[in-house]
Every structure is written in C-alpha cells, then in structure tokens.
Amino acid sequence: xxxxxxxxxxxxxxxxxxxxxxxxxxxxxxxxxxxxxxxxxxxxxxxxxxxxxxxxxxxxxxxxxxxxxxxxxxxxxxxxxxxxxxxxxxxxxxxxxxxxxxxxxxxxxxxxxxxxxxxxxxxxxxxxxxxxxxxxxxxxxxxxxxxxxxxxxxxxxxxxxxxxxxxxxxxxxxxxxxxxxxxxxxxxxxxxxxxxxxxxxxxxxxxxxxxxxxxxxxxxxxxxxxxxxxxxxxxxxxxxxxx
Amino acid sequence: xxxxxxxxxxxxxxxxxxxxxxxxxxxxxxxxxxxxxxxxxxxxxxxxxxxxxxxxxxxxxxxxxxxxxxxxxxxxxxxxxxxxxxxxxxxxxxxxxxxxxxxxxxxxxxxxxxxxxxxxxxxxxxxxxxxxxxxxxxxxxxxxxxxxxxxxxxxxxxxxxxxxxxxxxxxxxxxxxxxxxxxxxxxxxxxxxxxxxxxxxxxxxxxxxxxxxxxxxxxxxxxxxxxxxxxxxxxxxxxxxxxxxxxxxxxxxxxxxxxxxxxxxxxxxxxxxxxxxxxxxxxxxxxxxxxxxxxxxxxxxxxxxxxxxxxxxxxxxxxxxxxxxxxxxxxxxxxxxxxxxxxxxxxxxxxxxxxxxxxxxxxxxxxxxxxxxxxxxxxxxxxxxxxxxxxxxxxxxxxxxxxxxxxxxxxxxxxxxxxxxxxxxxxxxxxxxxxxxxxx
Numbered sequence: 001x002x003x004x005x006x007x008x009x010x011x012x013x014x015x016x017x018x019x020x021x022x023x024x025x026x027x028x029x030x031x032x033x034x035x036x037x038x039x040x041x042x043x044x045x046x047x048x049x050x051x052x053x054x055x056x057x058x059x060x061x062x063x064x065x066x067x068x069x070x071x072x073x074x075x076x077x078x079x080x081x082x083x084x085x086x087x088x089x090x091x092x093x094x095x096x097x098x099x100x101x102x103x104x105x106x107x108x109x110x111x112x113x114x115x116x117x118x119x120x121x122x123x124x125x126x127x128x129x130x131x132x133x134x135x136x137x138x139x140x141x142x143x144x145x146x147x148x149x150x151x152x153x154x155x156x157x158x159x160x161x162x163x164x165x166x167x168x169x170x171x172x173x174x175x176x177x178x179x180x181x182x183x184x185x186x187x188x189x190x191x192x193x194x195x196x197x198x199x200x201x202x203x204x205x206x207x208x209x210x211x212x213x214x215x216x217x218x219x220x221x222x223x224x225x226x227x228x229x230x231x232x233x234x235x236x237x238x239x240x241x242x243x
Numbered sequence: 244x245x246x247x248x249x250x251x252x253x254x255x256x257x258x259x260x261x262x263x264x265x266x267x268x269x270x271x272x273x274x275x276x277x278x279x280x281x282x283x284x285x286x287x288x289x290x291x292x293x294x295x296x297x298x299x300x301x302x303x304x305x306x307x308x309x310x311x312x313x314x315x316x317x318x319x320x321x322x323x324x325x326x327x328x329x330x331x332x333x334x335x336x337x338x339x340x341x342x343x344x345x346x347x348x349x350x351x352x353x354x355x356x357x358x359x360x361x362x363x364x365x366x367x368x369x370x371x372x373x374x375x376x377x378x379x380x381x382x383x384x385x386x387x388x389x390x391x392x393x394x395x396x397x398x399x400x401x402x403x404x405x406x407x408x409x410x411x412x413x414x415x416x417x418x419x420x421x422x423x424x425x426x427x428x429x430x431x432x433x434x435x436x437x438x439x440x441x442x443x444x445x446x447x448x449x450x451x452x453x454x455x456x457x458x459x460x461x462x463x464x465x466x467x468x469x470x471x472x473x474x475x476x477x478x479x480x481x482x483x484x485x486x487x488x489x490x491x492x493x494x495x496x497x498x499x500x501x502x503x504x505x506x507x508x509x510x511x512x513x514x515x516x517x518x519x520x521x522x523x524x525x526x527x528x529x530x531x532x533x534x535x536x537x538x539x540x541x542x543x544x545x546x547x548x549x550x551x552x553x554x555x556x557x558x559x560x561x562x563x564x565x566x567x568x569x570x571x572x573x574x575x576x577x578x579x580x581x582x583x584x585x586x587x588x589x590x591x592x593x594x595x596x597x598x599x600x601x602x603x604x605x606x607x608x609x610x611x612x613x614x615x616x617x618x619x620x621x622x623x624x625x626x627x628x629x630x631x632x633x634x635x636x637x638x639x640x641x642x643x644x645x646x647x648x649x650x651x652x653x654x655x656x657x658x659x660x661x662x663x664x665x666x667x668x669x670x671x672x673x674x675x676x677x678x679x680x681x682x683x
Contacts, residue, residue, distance in 0.1 A: 040316065044302035048327050184266065184299060188247025 005029045005077035008084025012183040016203035022049035031058035060110030070117040076125050082132040091148035100147050107151035126170035131210040132159045136177045139227045142243040174210045178202045179223040255285040257552030266299040274670030278401045280345025285555045286641030287674035297347045311413040317347030317406045329487040333413040336368040342536050347406040352638040353398030353599045357446035360591035366397035370410040377670035398599030402671050418484040420471040421534040426524040431461025438589050445469050448588045452513040454581035464520050488532035494542035501549040506579035548612045554641045557608035560633040567631030582609040597658040600636040645680035
C-alpha cells in the first residue's frame, strides 16, 4: 500500500485516478481548495474500496502556504498526481486581466511552487514519483487559448527539467498531455470523438506512465502526430489562421 | 458547472428533446423541470426542456455492515452497488430487469422485481429519502417524518421534487449464484397454474410466446430462482462464490432497419426460444447476472427496434381476471403484434399508494416498435385493461391518455391535488406528467 497524493481532487480526472488507485488498495490523500466538499467523495472511496482516505486543504493560488501544506502531510507521499488546472471562460482574451493572472497563477506558478516543495521532500527520501497533468495546448500558443496554453507550456518545460533533476536525485517525473477530455466541464460540447478521451482513460495512462517511468505521455497517441504537425506549420502561415 | 444543451432520449429512443441539463448544485431559475438519472424509463417520464441530472452525485455515504443499510446519493446505480457489495455478501432487496438504473429513479418509479410476491416494491426497503422541494428545502422523509411526502414520492415519478439521497437496506446472500428451475408450460392455463403453485420460490417470472396459435396460446418458459447457499454450490464455483458480474459489455453497434423486425422474425425467435428448452423442467445454478439481467449483456439493445424507437406496454390485471388476460393475448396475436420478450409475473398483495403501479395480480410486459398503427392497437389494449380492472405502468408509458390514468389509478386525482398544494407553481413536470394532465 502506497500513500498517493492527488492535488486538485475535485475534477473528473482526479476522481478517476482516485478510483483506480483505491481499487489497487492504495491509501489516498486528497487535496483541494473546497476540501469540505470532498467529504462525500472520501466516504465513497472508503466504502467502495475499504482503503484509508484523508482530505487536506490546498489552494494552488496561495503559494506561500504550500511549504506548510507539504510539512503537514503525515509523511512524504510515494506518488503525487498534480491534476488541478484552470482554463476559465477567457483563455485567450486581453480584456480580462484578473482571469489572465489567475490562469498563470494556478497552472504555472501554483504548480511550480507545490511541486518544488514535494520534490524537495522526495529528494530527501531519495524516492518518489510525480505525475503532472499538462496539456497539448502548451505545445504552440494560439489565439483561442494562448493564456492557458502558455501557462501549460511553462508547466511542461518545468516538468521536463524536474524529470532531468529527479533522475540524478532519486525521484521520477512524468508529464501527461491528455488532449480533449469528456468531463463535467466539457459536457454538451461537440468534441471530435476520436480525439476525446474519457477521464478513466486519462487516469489509466497517467498511472501506468508514472509506474513505467515514462517521460511524456500522450493519452491518445493520435495527439502526438497532430501536435507534431501543428508545431511545424511555418509561422508565416500560422499567424494568419483563426486557431 | 454551468448547464449545457444535450439531446435527451430515454430507453425507447423516443421522444428526443433538446434539453438544458443542470447538475450538482445548479438549478434552473424556474420550472418546469424534472430529475433524471440513467434515462432507463422507456418513454417521456424523464423528459423535459430542463433536466436536473442526478448522475454527478453518486457517492456512497455510509454503510452499516451489521444491518446492511447503505446510504448513498441518488445518482448511484444499482450496477455500482452490486460491484461493491456482492463480494461482501450483500444483494439488492428488489431489482428490475436492468442494473443500469439509479437509486433516485428506482424510488421514483417504485420498481418491482421477480420477487415482488415476497419482497414487495423498492420503496418497501428504503428507510428514508432526502427530498429537495420546490422551495429548495431539503426534507428527510420516512415513514415517521414527512410521511405523506415519502409516500407521494414512492412511485411519484419525480413530481414531488429532487430525490438527493436515500437509505436502502440490502439483503444478505451466501453466494452470487441462483438456483434456477425452469419449467416449460404448454399453454396459458398451465403457465398460470405453475406460477401459482410455485409462489414459494423467491423469484418467479415467465417468458411467454404471444404468437403461438390455438391450443398452444400462452405457452411459456417459467423461471424460478432461489439465492444459492454455499454448501449446495457446485465445486467449480466454490472458490469464487461471491464474484460480482463482469463489467465487460458488448454493444449493439447500430440501429437495425425497421423492416428487420416483423411478425415472421418474432415468431421464429419465440419458436426457437421455446423449443430450445427441454420439455418438462430443468434445474441448474446460474450467476445472478444472466438470471436477473440477461439483456444487460448487450449494450444499446434498444437499437434492434430501429431509429423510430419503441415502447413497452406493461399492465397488471387482478388475479381473478385470467379471462381478461386471455382476451388481451388473443388481441395481440390477431394483430400479429407479438414481441420478442413478453414477460408474465404474478404480483403479491400491495397497498394502494398514489401513482405506484404494482397491485395484486398478473402483470404482462411487451415491447413494440413505434409505428403509425401502434396507437390504435394500444388503445384497444387500454380498453381491455380498463374493463378488467387493470392499469398500465407509467415508467414504461409513452402515450397513455389522461382519461385512462384517472380511470385506472384510484388515487391519481388525490395525488394531483396534493402535489398542487405543496407546489402551486408545478415546478417539477415531465413531458409525461403534462400529457397526463397531472398538474392542476
């Protein structure tokens, strides 16, 4: 039984990860901002899988609290799943500065701050694994979501570097890029079926990527080719498109 | 989570509505709207322009391993309950023919199963529900507190409010297997005799061939079942006595064209099903999954009825109205309207309770593909059902006229008045309740 920490435990992907880990018999530490709302989820996991589940208050937007959050954990977790993210209603707009700041703070600054604290604990222990859910949106900025995309690009670069660092200090880091996901947030949206993964698929790819010590994981392999294509469109053409 | 547009169809694939779907804590600013779980009602009971879907709320909240009482959110499915609790030796006290229904839906339809004659309806095993009314108050309703609201909601088709949580008492089992006895009956009379003579079996249901002519009319395979005890289970299953059902499912891949299903193919199917079974009786052990949920093995089996959709006509007649049952089966055969799976069961005594369907007597359920001439045929059946003191199940219904409802459900008018008193603006309405004139 391992202790697995899930950061941002409210989302459908986080729930799917929690269910799979609990089914394997691991102990879960769920961290989220509205952690009182986690109570039914905690009860549910405990009843279904008969594993211990603990909840912790965690706010990605308050980096000053992150070291204390990590110190308050019962011990250094064996596996960390960073699932939180913020897309918001205006991921590609110049008109909403508050929202723009929030996108950067949650997806990049918040993630870096909490992972730094956790990675440092893993370094001290000399073992541990981190899976970070980034996004294909981070591979090339485009007008419809460049705020979100750039923050995720930052996160992807950070995870790449941390993986390199971790290799020499005893822990592993895996970057997961899901593409479209069928979740409560995207319910009713007309997503192309072959490019859309279920939360369960994302969870499976994430957990197996982390266990197999993979570097970068595309949940649906087709996204690797799509993004390769998109990255290689010459800028002169790319800037004229409405993407 | 903001509301989103979705095209909503229930199990019969008709009607299709473009609905605004709300989840979790979101509510429409005003009615009408209706709660919806897994959409396994056949017609329009869970259809409306605005829907509150319970499926985002499906947590198990408490389980008492001494008493078997499970408290859970209403969106939880029976499938998930079986997956979790069969390995620990617990089973559903009442289950319908599919495990893909939510707790909320099960209560609002007050579903029945093959064990109705002994175990009654679903609500008989529910200790309490938490109901959100039109004012947004959450009330705990049971046989002690808010009793009237509890009773109005049991089989109340979601018209009293949103069922948020409930407590259900599960039933202990020794194994996940059923000791099954199947008996081939040559005609309706034999079928009825055998059903009545075997009421001491926990589970009992007969599959009937509605299209068999003359003396063979109403021939059937009667299935009886008892939860198997550990010591009687065959050796090969001893070490997996409490294994739950497989979660793998084969999907029916496309809608069958309308002409594929005709009286010839139905006749052939029924003929084969009947003759596949040896004459006389047969005993064997089967897993609960094929015993209770044979059709769940094929996802989207409703597609065999084509894109136009289908309906299920399920009625009940009092026990002394066998003559009426014969007339109805004759009418079905005369119209060549037999269905693949016609199911006959004898309900035990049941207290009258507003819109709840079961009452003592014979219940017959048949699937019919929708077609322009279907309504004429079904209104003939309505007339026969009414004449013989019976009624039709709302959860399967798509087309019943209000006159039929009020003539056959003695407390329907009382129900209508009571929900009007509680919610004068009629916040909770389905397309079905509007069609049936259930809002004053």
